[in-house]
Amino acid sequence: MAEALLAVVGAPVAAEVYKDGRSILNRIRRRMDLWNDLEHNYKRLKEEAGKLSARRNDIENEANRYKTKQFTEECKDWISRVKDRENEVQELETKYNNKYTKRKAGVLKPFATKRINLSKCMEEKCVELQQLWSKGEPLVERVPLVEKPPERVTHAPETKCKPSSLHRAVEEILRHLKDPNVRKVGLWGMAGVGKTAIMETVNNNAHDFEIVILLTVSKDWSIKKLQQEITQRLKLNVEGIDDPVEIAHRISVELEGKKYLLLLDEVWNVFKLRDIGIQENQKDSKVVLATRNYNICAKMNTDDEVHAQLLSENDAYLMFLEEFVCRNVDLSSIEQTVKLVVRECAGLPLLIKTVAGTFKSMKDNSALWGEGLRNLRRWPNAGVQGMDELIEVLKFSYDELGDDDTKVCFLYSALYAENCKIYEDHLLECWKAEDFISEREKGRGILRELTNRSLLEGSDRINFVKMHKVLRNMALQISSRSNNLKLFVRIPDKQRQPPKDIECQHVERISLMNNELGRLPEMKNCSNLSTLFLQKNLSLKVIHESFFEIMKNLRVLDLHDTRIELLPSSISRLTRLRALYLNSCLLLRELPICIEKLTCLEILDIRGTMINKLPIQIRSLKKLKCLRISFSNVGRGQSSDVEFGEDVLSSLDLLEELRINGHKDILELENVVKPITQKVASLNDFTSLSIFPLSKKNDHFTFQFSVGGHYSTIYQILEYFEYHQIRTYLKFVNGEGAPPAISEVLAETDAFELIGHMGAKNLSDFDIKSINKMRGCLIEGCNEIETIVDGDSLQESALEGLEVMCIYNVPKLASIWEGPVHAGSLARLKTLILRKCWSLKTIFSNGMIAQLSELQNLKVEECLEIEEIIMESENMGLEPVVLPSLKTLELLNLPKQREYNQFGTY
Structure with a gap:
């Protein structure tokens, strides 16, 4: 047959046909082998995959022994390819387990192609796995590892309980960190208030940074230690480099181009960030520093500060x-x-x-x-x-004061009762009487220092401070070990019996204030006593005649708000006494004649007593600098009383301050007060006059006037300014109309408070020109005021210098500004606070918003009818960003308020 075929087609063609036939036959055999070898190939695949996975596991387990290291990129690529092959093997296994790929009685089915293809894939995959396994052999012998890059953030443990004050501080800091204009933020507050917890929470929640670095600076800090911590955090190799300048350069280069956040906790001293390698021009990077001392924030040029508050x-x-938390304990009982x-x-x-x-x-x-x-x-x-351990934590702030005068002033503050709100002027006067300070300005500086270092804290009342009870206890412990400031303080507990454990010969300052002592203790050997606080013992009516006999060095005696009727004759022994407080001694009828022997007395306060005229004995107090007295009944138009008062005051050549509380009837009192004020105005050293009610300012000194309200001398508006920024104040209380004298004084006033006024419907009634220089204005409880400024009555700008405006409880207030707003009006306004203005529906209207480029703080509280922040008709013409300087916005309890969108994001 073959020969015949060859003869017919010819040898070449026959050879080709034969070759094709064998190829077909081989492919058939190959497919048959693949069909038959599926189970074998599956078994091989499992074996090769197992070997490869084992090698990968060995390499990864070896690497896991080094927590700070990671694979090289080459090794990562190999592991990645291994994992890809493992996934592919898993897919082949799934197909193998499909029932259509199984052999049944050796019969080829129509779907055998799937079986053949699967077998072929497995065979090829085995070759890939073998090659990959071989390439991994060098990795087993020496796992290629490099140092891991620093983690974005090292999470700090957070407190389980997050008080609202901590939460508010964290939110405020995070808000500052999103502000492109803020580079550095300062967090400050007293020891133990939770600054570290705040910093740790910020660390864990600052998600917008490539790397967050949290460092504790500590007391024994140094540039070298900080650099060491930073280089460790950045995993920067500086081995063999000792030069801090070179290390700083390495750190700077490493951070260049990174958006980082540096958190510095427990900063005790001022230092330059660039000295440790932190350059201040790094784009979008931020620094937050936490400290007990506000001065450190200021000196390190923080852009914003957050005060860590005590818990509610x-x-x-x-x-x-x-x-x-204690198991099986229920505290409800x-x-x-x-x-x-x-x-x-x-x-x-x-x-x-x-x-x-x-x-x-x-x-x-x-x-x-x-x-x-x-x-x-x-x-x-x-x-x-x-x-005791807690006291040691806090004591470092005291030790850091350095200046002995500042330290002794701090310790002296512990004489005041626990939780007592300390009137700053009283504290300063006592310091001066004790010779801790030579002048009030230095005392103000010390107050700022103590407050900035969180050793004293502000009060909710302006011009008052307070001392935290733990710091007070610390001060008492320190004084007990001191050689030159021994304090004895009886903790107020409504005690009626005098203490028996006073070691007078060792004690220099004694405070028995805020008790219910009916009699005073025996005071023997008190020759070293220099301050005695007996104030606010309401049961104290009698002081023994000999009580002051041996207190020859006493400089401060405070008996205010007791019920004494007379001073004992032994008061004459206090020849070194400088400050005597008898105010609010409601039953005190007169001063003894012997008081004229107190020739060193500089401060005498007899307000709120039954003494209704200037005692003639005062003429002998040649060193008297401050006199405070009530004229509730004196005068009644009698010229003899006036002449008598003038005669007494003319003898007080060194008088600097006169405060007079007077009768409500201005006209009658003015007959007495006017000649007296004219007399003191001629004294060379006279600087301060406060009169209740009306008087006028002398051109040669600053003034504090409170007209019509003898019950309060506190100026609320002052809390928005540094103490030295406002020198002239006027408070007009329970008045009617706009007396020309008030407008005249207003023209020279920095700060004005209008309280409980009747008649005037706006400030314009007081002559707008007279209030154009005003920097601070507070309006409270004025039931007739409907608007603050009537623009229709103006031909020029108004309130050009106003920086702070507070409006409280003005029920008829319908608008802040009515009518046109001339350019320059309110141009310097930085703070606006509105509270309980029941009729106010819109805050900014009639072009007012365009003038407020400097407004930084806006607070609106309990204005129940407020519907809009900006009048809707004004919105159309506004620039995309209004109030460009706005930093803080507080909207509290405004149920009808609906317009926020004009402020952008905040």
């Missing part, structure tokens, strides 16, 4: 419960005692933690809790576990 009572209670314990912690997180740890052992035993509470109240006299 509710937050403190919740934090205490969180820290207390002693809840009131628990709250009293928490109240003793005075909102200080560090103290809350300490006390909670101490009270855990008491569980829910009411007797033990009661005893613990009593000890806590008597501390530091009663030992409380952990408290």
Whole structure:
């Protein structure tokens, strides 16, 4: 047959046909082999995949031994390809398990092609796995590793309980970090207030940065230590380099181009960031520093500051419960005692933690809790576990004061009762009487220093400060070990019996204030005593005749708000006394004749007593600089009283300050006051005159006038200014209309308060020209005022110098500005606060918004009818960004308010 075929077609063609036939036959055989070898190939595939996975696991396990290292890019690529092949093997396994690929009785089915293709894929995959396994062999012998890059953030442990004050501080800092104009933020507050917790929370929630670096600067900091921590955090190799300048350069280069956040906790001293390698021109990078001392924020040029506040009572209670957590203990049965314990912690997180740890052992035993509470109240006299350690944490702030005068001023502040709001002027006068300071301005500087270092804190009343109870206890402990400032303080507890444990010969300052003492203790050997606080003992009516006999060095005596009727004759022994406070001694009828022997007396306060005329004895007080007196009944138009007052005052050549509380009847009182004020105005050293009610300013000195309201001398508007910025104040209380004399004084006034006024419907009634220089204005409880400025009555700009405006409880106020607003009006306004203005529906209207380019702070609270921030008709012509300087916006309890969009984002 073959020969015949060859003969017919020819040898070449036959050879080709034969060749094709064999090829077809081989392909058939190959397919048959693949069909038959599927199970074998599947088994091989599993074996090769297992070998490769084992090699990958060995390499990864070896690498996991080094937490700070990671694979090279080459090794990462190999592992990635291995994982890809593992996924492909998994897919082939899935297909293999499909029922249509199984062999049945050796019969080829129509779907055998799937089986053949799967077998072929497995065969080829086995070859790939073998090759990949071989390439991994060098990696097993020496796993190629390099240092891991620094993590974006190293998460810090956060407090379980997040009080609202901590949350607010964190939110405020995060908001500053999003502001492109803010480069550095300062967080400041007293020790133990939670600054570290705030910084750790910011660290964990600052998501917009490529790298976040949290460092604790600590007391024993140095440039070298900070650089070491930064290089470790950045995993920057500076081995063998000792030059801080070179290390700073390396750090700067490493951070160049990165958007970083540097958090510096516990900053104790000022230093230059560039000295550690932090350049201030890095794009979008930020620095936050936490410190006890506000001055450090200022000196390190922070753009914004956040004050870490004490906890509210509710937050403190919740934090205490969180820290207390004790199994099988239910505190509900002693809840009131628990709250009293928490109240003793005075909102200080560090103290809350300490006390909670101490009270855990008491569980829910009411007797033990009661005893613990009593000890806590008597501390530091009663030992409380952990408290001494807490004092040492706080004491460093005191040690850092450096200046001995500042230290002694701080310790002196502990004489005031716990939680007492300390009137700044009283404190300054006592410091001066004790010779701690030579002039008031230096005292103001020390007050700022103590406040900035969080050793004293501001009060909710302007011109008042207070001392946290823990810091007060610290001051008392320090004074007990001091050689030159021994204090004895009886903790106010409504005590009626005088203390018996005063070691007078060792004590220099004594405070028994805010008790209910009916009699005073025996004071023997008190020759070293220089300050005696007896104020606010309402049961004290009599002082023994010989009480002051041996207090020859006493310089400050405070008896105000007691019920004494007479001063004992031994008062004459106080020949070095400089400050005598008898104000609010309601039953005191007269000053003894012997008071004329107090020739060193500089301050005498007899306001609110039954003394209704200037005692003639005052003529002998040649060093008197400050006199405060009430004229509630004196005068009544009698010229003899006037002449008598003039005669007394003319003898006081060194008088600097006169404060007179007077009768409501201005016309009658003016007959008495006017000649007296003319007399003191001629005194060479006279600087300050406060009269209730009306008087006028002398051209040669600044003034503080309060007209018509003898019950208050506190100027609320001053809290928005530094103490030295405002020198002339006028408060007009319960007045009617716009007297020309008021407008005349207003023309020279920096700050004006209009309280409880009747008649005037706007400030324009007081002659707008007279208030154009005003920097601060507060309007409160004025029931007739409908608008602040009537623009229709103006031909020129108004309130050009106004920086702060506060409007409280003005029920008929319908607008701030009515009518046209001339260019330059309100051009310097930075702060606007509105509270309880029931009729106000719109804040900014009639072109007013365009003038407020300097407005930084806007607060609107409990204005229940407010519907719009900006009048809708004004919105159309506004620039895309209005109020360009606005930093803080607070809108509280405004149920009808609906327009926010004109402020952009905030």
